[in-house]
Amino acid sequence: MTTRRLFQIVSWLALAGTILPSVAFLAGSVGLPSVQWTMLAATVVWFAATPLWMGRERGAAE
Amino acid sequence: MSEDVSNQHSAQDSSHDGEFERRPVPGRALLGLKSFVGMYAGEHCAGTELMIGILFVAAGVSAFDVVVGLIVGNLLAVLSWLVLTAPIATRARLTLYFQLEKICGRRLVTLYNLANGVMFCFLAGAMITVSATAVGVLVRFPMPSLNDVRPNSTGWVLAVLGVGAVISVVAAYGYKTVSRVANIAAPWMVLVFLAFGVVALRQFIVATDAQIRSPADLWHLASTVIWRGGEPLPGKVKFTFCHVMFFAWFCNMAMHVGMADLSVLRYARKSWYAVASSAGMYVGHFMAWLSASMLFAFQLYQAGLDNDAAVRAAAEAGTLPSPLPGPLAYGACGIAGLICVVVAGWTTANPTIYRAGLAFQAIVPNRSRFAITLLTGGIATVAAMFPALAMKLLEFVALYGLILMPMGAVIFIDFWVFDRLGLRRDYAERAGISFNWAAGLAWFGTLAFCLALVYLGPTIDWLEARGVLSLSASTKALLDRFHIQIYFVSLPGWFVAAVLYIVASKLYQRKTTATTPAVSTAD
Numbered sequence: 368m369t370t371r372r373l374f375q376i377v378s379w380l381a382l383a384g385t386i387l388p389s390v391a392f393l394a395g396s397v398g399l400p401s402v403q404w405t406m407l408a409a410t411v412v413w414f415a416a417t418p419l420w421m422g423r424e425r426g427a428a429e
Numbered sequence: 430m431s432e433d434v435s436n437q438h439s440a441q442d443s444s445h446d447g448e449f450e451r452r453p454v455p456g457r458a459l460l461g462l463k464s465f466v467g468m469y470a471g472e473h474c475a476g477t478e479l480m481i482g483i484l485f486v487a488a489g490v491s492a493f494d495v496v497v498g499l500i501v502g503n504l505l506a507v508l509s510w511l512v513l514t515a516p517i518a519t520r521a522r523l524t525l526y527f528q529l530e531k532i533c534g535r536r537l538v539t540l541y542n543l544a545n546g547v548m549f550c551f552l553a554g555a556m557i558t559v560s561a562t563a564v565g566v567l568v569r570f571p572m573p574s575l576n577d578v579r580p581n582s583t584g585w586v587l588a589v590l591g592v593g594a595v596i597s598v599v600a601a602y603g604y605k606t607v608s609r610v611a612n613i614a615a616p617w618m619v620l621v622f623l624a625f626g627v628v629a630l631r632q633f634i635v636a637t638d639a640q641i642r643s644p645a646d647l648w649h650l651a652s653t654v655i656w657r658g659g660e661p662l663p664g665k666v667k668f669t670f671c672h673v674m675f676f677a678w679f680c681n682m683a684m685h686v687g688m689a690d691l692s693v694l695r696y697a698r699k700s701w702y703a704v705a706s707s708a709g710m711y712v713g714h715f716m717a718w719l720s721a722s723m724l725f726a727f728q729l730y731q732a733g734l735d736n737d738a739a740v741r742a743a744a745e746a747g748t749l750p751s752p753l754p755g756p757l758a759y760g761a762c763g764i765a766g767l768i769c770v771v772v773a774g775w776t777t778a779n780p781t782i783y784r785a786g787l788a789f790q791a792i793v794p795n796r797s798r799f800a801i802t803l804l805t806g807g808i809a810t811v812a813a814m815f816p817a818l819a820m821k822l823l824e825f826v827a828l829y830g831l832i833l834m835p836m837g838a839v840i841f842i843d844f845w846v847f848d849r850l851g852l853r854r855d856y857a858e859r860a861g862i863s864f865n866w867a868a869g870l871a872w873f874g875t876l877a878f879c880l881a882l883v884y885l886g887p888t889i890d891w892l893e894a895r896g897v898l899s900l901s902a903s904t905k906a907l908l909d910r911f912h913i914q915i916y917f918v919s920l921p922g923w924f925v926a927a928v929l930y931i932v933a934s935k936l937y938q939r940k941t942t943a944t945t946p947a948v949s950t951a952d
Contacts, residue, residue: 385765403764403765403784406762406765414613417613422612
């Protein structure tokens with residue numbers, strides 16, 4: 368697996384971490400504070416991982 | 430993906446690199462559908478969406494009106510891109526400015542640039558206002574309320590000044606970096622907008638103790654609690670189905686009917702790629718508006734304002750909650766929500782200031798772009814200090830579309846109708862004139878007509894209230910029959926512009942052809 372692919376997977380997980388907590392909150396599985404902290408963590412991960420591959424030519428992050 | 434179009438777009442914006450600025454885009458530079466989907470989805474998920482959704486609730490929308498009105502209005506907007514803009518863009522493959530220059534002449538385009546630049550400044554101002562509401566969560570100071578017109582505290586002025594200064598300096602220095610940040614933030618931002626709505630829905634379910642077992646239960650909650658209709662908040666116009674539909678259709682009027690997106694869609698390999706605009710409409714102007722509106726609706730519900738009598742009492746007591754995106758986003762999604770408000774305002778205000786600077790620079794080409802962008806950012810920042818700009822964003826957005834719309838009608842008629850009527854297309858270029866009075870008359874005449882329909886009645890009421898003017902009841906009744914709210918006037922306005930342009934061109938081309946030798950007859 369290339370580094371680029373790894374960063375992409377991390378970004379996709381961060382996107383999931385951005386939306387899934389609110390869905391779990393809707394289902395009544397978690398409380399709002401947990402949603403907010405998870406979303407913050409996902410936000411940090413998204414902005415840390417995504418610039419390493421998005422908008423870069425293939426090979427730059429490999 | 431979206432970078433392809435935005436980079437090409439910024440390239441054509443630049444007056445120095447000359448990339449296809451004054452010639453059709455060649456086949457090798459054309460782009461696929463995916464590029465446009467990304468661009469439209471990102472561009473229409475902006476900081477202002479948070480304010481617009483909130484203002485819908487303040488305008489007392491009902492669930493049917495807002496949901497169905499947005500579905501229909503956004504469909505009409507997509508069709509406008511598809512039927513009006515894209516066919517010309519993919520045939521001529523020219524920027525809006527070059528196309529206008531060929532028709533209207535350089536001096537009239539300069540005036541258009543000025544109008545465009547001023548409108549961009551105020552739009553950027555509204556985005557700075559949205560971002561500044563996030564500062565108020567972190568630093569305590571009195572925030573503006575729904576009907577505030579002027580800055581209400583030193584803290585607010587300093588917050589706007591700080592946010593505006595950063596945005597302006599970055600726009601002047603590093604447009605490309607911000608463009609990259611905007612592209613990176615877009616997918617995340619869309620999901621945070623969605624999370625606002627999901628969290629607010631859960632909060633409503635818990636607060637009302639509702640049991641949601643079917644779509645019918647959900648619709649019942651939406652129509653009786655979330656968007657319950659009723660009276661608008663004091664000082665706001667009541668929004669009906671038609672208001673929502675026309676607003677959704679015309680809020681990007683400058684881009685589709687007004688033809689500004691000729692500059693973007695000229696890169697489209699096929700005309701039907703304009704359907705990509707539906708990504709922006711149904712993500713930004715449907716999901717994001719509804720999510721933002723749910724946040725404010727819940728704030729009102731929490732404050733016990735779930736009926737018209739309670740709202741009236743709160744308004745009289747001065748205790749109505751302020752519709753501020755920053756605190757609302759923080760309440761739903763915490764610091765991530767707050768970051769979303771800042772990033773949404775920042776990443777969209779930045780290119781707006783940059784483009785306003787370019788529009789102004791076209792008027793004074795000898796001044797440095799850096800200085801002009803800073804000055805433009807300064808104007809936008811001062812405008813942002815006045816909360817009325819954001820609190821009356823619905824009216825402003827409608828006015829923005831109206832002011833630039835007549836030139837779209839001019840381009841459409843010139844491109845499709847003139848040959849059939851025996852009139853000469855691209856008249857300014859062919860006759861070697863710098864101000865096509867027929868196009869000028871169509872623009873100014875249409876604006877005078879539309880603005881009179883919108884503002885004549887209220888102006889007379891205002892003068893009568895001050896004893897300056899007194900009209901008979903029959904005259905007033907007659908004037909009232911012709912009064913149209915600003916959300917609806919652009920539709921008749923388009924036809925007025927088209928007719929004015931044709932009639933004025935018949936007269937003008939006959940007159941100037943008789944007196945001016947043609948410079949170019951190239952077809």
